[in-house]
Amino acid sequence: MTNDMHPQVAAVLEQAQRLQSLVDDQLHKMNSETFTATDEAETVEVTLNGHHYLTGAFISEGLLRLGAHIVEQRINEGLKNATAAATQSIEADRERIDAAVAEITAGMHSPDAM
Numbered sequence: 001m002t003n004d005m006h007p008q009v010a011a012v013l014e015q016a017q018r019l020q021s022l023v024d025d026q027l028h029k030m031n032s033e034t035f036t037a038t039d040e041a042e043t044v045e046v047t048l049n050g051h052h053y054l055t056g057a058f059i060s061e062g063l064l065r066l067g068a069h070i071v072e073q074r075i076n077e078g079l080k081n082a083t084a085a086a087t088q089s090i091e092a093d094r095e096r097i098d099a100a101v102a103e104i105t106a107g108m109h110s111p112d113a114m
Helices: 007-032 068-109
Strands: 034-038 044-049 054-059
Touching: 007 068, 034 068, 044 068, 054 068
Parallel strands: none
Antiparallel strands: 034 044, 044 054
16 A cells, blocks of 8 residues: 555455455355265265355165156265254354454444544
8 A cells, every 4th residue: 555545445445455365265165165965864964065066966876766756765875964064064154254254344324434
């Protein structure tokens, strides 16, 4: 920052950089994190990425012989379990991000900051 910049402008720019860093970190996490889960019998394993897209599925040998309905149930159970893990992670991230945003922006609302 230059010496000619008003201190309030410099403070707002610094807060904006911290917010951008927070967003960048979360996007990186979403792009690299995966959630893998199985059905109760551990005959199906599914993997979701941080965006909740299905990126992998494994069906145990012999499961297909039990019929499409059973395979469907077990895949859905694995998806439900992986989605639950991903949702729990997102909720924790949301709480962490909300707290960080509140901390970063706290000075913007105080009369002394302006």
